[in-house]
Structures are given as C-alpha cells and as structure tokens.
Amino acid sequence: MTSFDPTAEFSAIREGVAQVCAGFPGAYWRDLDARRAYPKAFVDALGQAGYLAAMIPEAYGGSGLNLQAAAVILEEIHRNGCNAAACHAQMYTMGTVLRHGTEAQKRTYLPGIADGSLRLQAFGVTEPTSGTDTLALKTTARREGEEYVINGQKIWTSRAEHTDLMVLLARTTPREQAATRTDGLSVFLIDLRAVQGVTIRPIRAMINHATTEVFFDNVRIPASALVGEEGRGFRYILSGMNSERILIAAECIGDAKWFIKKGSDYARERVVFGAPIGINQGVQFPLARAQAHMMAAEAIVYRAAAMYDSGLNPGVEANTAKMLAADASWEAAEACLQTHGGFGFAEEYDVERKFREARLYQVAPISTNLILCFIAEQVLGLPKSYGEGRG
Numbered sequence: 001m002t003s004f005d006p007t008a009e010f011s012a013i014r015e016g017v018a019q020v021c022a023g024f025p026g027a028y029w030r031d032l033d034a035r036r037a038y039p040k041a042f043v044d045a046l047g048q049a050g051y052l053a054a055m056i057p058e059a060y061g062g063s064g065l066n067l068q069a070a071a072v073i074l075e076e077i078h079r080n081g082c083n084a085a086a087c088h089a090q091m092y093t094m095g096t097v098l099r100h101g102t103e104a105q106k107r108t109y110l111p112g113i114a115d116g117s118l119r120l121q122a123f124g125v126t127e128p129t130s131g132t133d134t135l136a137l138k139t140t141a142r143r144e145g146e147e148y149v150i151n152g153q154k155i156w157t158s159r160a161e162h163t164d165l166m167v168l169l170a171r172t173t174p175r176e177q178a179a180t181r182t183d184g185l186s187v188f189l190i191d192l193r194a195v196q197g198v199t200i201r202p203i204r205a206m207i208n209h210a211t212t213e214v215f216f217d218n219v220r221i222p223a224s225a226l227v228g229e230e231g232r233g234f235r236y237i238l239s240g241m242n243s244e245r246i247l248i249a250a251e252c253i254g255d256a257k258w259f260i261k262k263g264s265d266y267a268r269e270r271v272v273f274g275a276p277i278g279i280n281q282g283v284q285f286p287l288a289r290a291q292a293h294m295m296a297a298e299a300i301v302y303r304a305a306a307m308y309d310s311g312l313n314p315g316v317e318a319n320t321a322k323m324l325a326a327d328a329s330w331e332a333a334e335a336c337l338q339t340h341g342g343f344g345f346a347e348e349y350d351v352e353r354k355f356r357e358a359r360l361y362q363v364a365p366i367s368t369n370l371i372l373c374f375i376a377e378q379v380l381g382l383p384k385s386y387g388e389g390r391g
C-alpha cells in the first residue's frame with residue numbers, strides 16, 4: 001500500500017529512538033531542570049545507540065543517514081517528552097563540516113564524534129552587540145604564520161562547557177576591506193581541549209539549555225582549523241543554517257505532538273461538572289486547531305528536508321518550515337497548558353517546563369520576524385528591511 005507519510009521509511013529509527021527515550025521520563029528532566037544540569041546520561045545513551053552519528057558518513061564511522069532521518073530522530077526525541085537541545089548541534093553543524101571541511105579535519109574528528117568519544121556541540125555565532133546582524137560580528141581571527149589568533153566574545157553559545165569541539169564564526173578581514181558585503185568572515189573548527197585563553201561563563205536562563213558566554217583572549221589555534229576558504233565563512237554558515245532550521249523545526253513538530261497528546265489525554269480524563277472536560281468544544285477546538293496546524297507544518301518540514309537531501313539549498317522552505325513548526329508547537333503548548341487549568345502550572349505535569357522550552361523557538365536560532373523579513377524579500381520581492389541592503 002502506498003504510504004503518504006514522507007517519513008515512513010524511517011519507522012525503525014522512530015521505534016529505536018522511542019526505546020532510548022523511554023529510559024528518560026519526565027522525572028529525569030524535571031530534576032535536571034531544577035538543578036540546571038546537563039542531561040549527560042541521555043546524551044550518552046543516544047550516542048551509544050548511534051543516533052548522534054546519524055549524519056556522519058560510513059567512511060568516517062557514522063551511519064551515513066540523510067537530513068530527513070536526522071529530523072525524524074530529533075522529532076521523535078521531542079515527541080517522547082525529551083529534549084534534543086542538549087545534543088542537536090552535533091547534527092546541525094555537520095553539514096558545514098561535511099560540505100566544506102578538509103579531509104584532514106574529517107579524518108581527525110569524525111570517527112571520534114561517531115563513536116561518542118568526542119563531542120561537537122557548540123556553535124559560536126551570536127555576539128552581544130551584533131545579535132541577528134551576523135555580518136556585524138566583532139570577534140576577529142588574525143593570521144600569524146601557521147596560526148590564527150582569536151579575540152572577542154560570543155554570547156548564547158550553548159553547550160560550550162559540554163563539548164570538545166566548537167564551530168566558530170569570526171572576522172578574518174576588516175569589514176571595510178572585504179571584497180563584498182558577505183566576504184571577510186571565516187569558519188573554524190576549534191579543538192577546545194588544545195587551546196588556552198578561552199573563558200566560558202554559564203548564563204542562568206528561563207530554560208535548562210546549558211547556554212553560556214565565551215570570551216576569547218589571544219587564543220591561538222592552528223591554521224589547519226580553518227574550514228573551507230578564508231573569508232567565505234558567512235556563505236558556509238548560511239547553507240548550514242538551512243539544515244539547522246529544518247532540524248529545529250522537526251523538534252518543534254515533536255513538541256507539538258507531545259503537547260497535543262498530553263492535552264487530549266488530560267481532556268479525556270479530567271472530569272468537571274460531571275463530564276470529561278474534553279466534551280466541551282471550547283476545550284476540543286484549540287487542541288484540534290493545533291493538530292491541523294502541526295500537520296501542515298510537518299509537511300513543509302519534511303519537504304524542506306527532502307530538498308536539502310537532494311543537494312538543494314532550500315532557504316525559503318527551511319525558514320518557512322522553522323516558522324510554521326515553531327508556531328505550531330507554541331500553539332499546541334498554549335492549548336495544552338490551558339486544558340490542564342491550574343495543573344498546567346504544576347512542575348510534576350511537565351507541561352510548564354515544556355511550555356518554557358517551546359517558547360525559545362520563536363526567538364532562536366532565528367526569530368520569527370527575521371523569517372518574515374526573508375520571505376517578504378526573497379519570495380514577494382519586497383524591499384529588504386534588514387541589513388545593509390535596507391531601503
């Protein structure tokens with residue numbers, strides 16, 4: 001029989017991921033959330049089961065799966081009430097390393113990442129003063145012989161304390177001297193175990209995300225840490241960001257499914273005025289609407305992933321998928337919390353924690369406004385409202 005589920009071929013992966021997640025129930029995440037602790041046991045279990053190596057080619061010890069499979073893995077983690085934020089960078093930075101990294105970088109690091117002995121979990125782009133305007137970033141990497149010397153500061157660099165390797169975007173040519181507007185930034189794959197001058201400060205945040213600020217003070221790295229060509233890093237990061245958007249969107253779909261199921265289960269069980277609250281359309285409709293919006297978003301997410309896997313760079317689809325999926329998860333979060341009434345605020349129901357976590361994706365890794373700006377410009381041909389092409 002024909003399946004209209006674009007992820008049908010990955011059903012064994014779904015089952016396997018669900019099995020791993022079953023060992024990490026709500027109580028595990030609640031405890032970590034209260035202590036703002038890193039879910040090491042969960043990340044180790046995923047790594048041992050091979051899921052974190054999904055996108056690493058077999059030649060380097062991974063499973064050589066595509067972005068669609070990776071999206072299914074992350075979606076399933078979230079659908080089961082777990083949180084992939086602790087480890088998703090390993091997948092979404094992989095495109096940059098695979099497409100633009102040198103053979104030596106791949107041989108040195110990918111087998112270790114694949115067998116779980118090395119972690120590539122940090123992606124340093126955002127800075128305090130540049131925010132969304134990535135081209136305005138100020139961290140510099142100055143070439144000195146066979147080294148680069150890095151100075152500057154990143155903010156919101158998640159998981160920096162729980163990684164061995166970091167993908168870093170820094171300026172190698174002053175903005176005014178760069179050949180084009182987008183030239184002059186470079187990507188580096190830094191082995192944090194081998195450098196001095198890096199200071200990492202955790203940021204206590206609304207959610208348990210292991211996020212930090214990172215200071216670089218004359219940090220010397222070998223020139224071999226450069227990914228691709230010097231000065232072309234912004235392009236590499238942009239193409240990598242499409243995979244990031246798609247993977248985060250898949251997590252949002254998983255969250256939406258979790259919220260909708262949790263809310264529907266509760267609406268069937270909770271009896272008020274002598275009947276389950278779910279008998280009321282005022283309770284049903286928000287959940288049903290969230291379900292419809294989730295299904296629409298899910299279709300775009302897997303279309304974008306399929307386009308990426310066919311070698312395209314689907315910027316419009318990836319951004320659209322991220323926005324719709326984040327909206328769907330937030331709508332589902334709201335419906336689920338409202339359905340739970342006061343109990344939605346009680347930690348032991350896990351709804352309030354997931355509610356806080358789902359809110360992030362209206363802001364990061366790219367805010368809804370900036371996606372709308374991008375669609376307006378790229379698809380509708382409206383004047384650019386951000387960056388230097390403004391007006």
Ligand SMILES: Cc1cc2nc3c(=O)[nH]c(=O)nc-3n(C[C@H](O)[C@H](O)[C@H](O)COP(=O)(O)OP(=O)(O)OC[C@H]3O[C@@H](n4cnc5c(N)ncnc54)[C@H](O)[C@@H]3O)c2cc1C
Binds near residue numbers: 125126155158360368
């Ligand atoms: C928990 C968490 C984890 C993160 N992890 C990472 C990470 O691992 N690595 C990393 O590099 N970054 C990370 N980030 C950073 C994240 O990508 C940024 O917060 C996000 O890109 C927005 O940048 P900003 O916070 O500086 O907001 P700003 O750029 O200051 O924007 C503030 C608000 O203004 C709006 N805005 C700005 N310009 C425009 C415009 N032209 N039109 C309309 N609206 C506009 C934005 O939509 C936003 O709502 C993380 C952030 C958080 C909160």
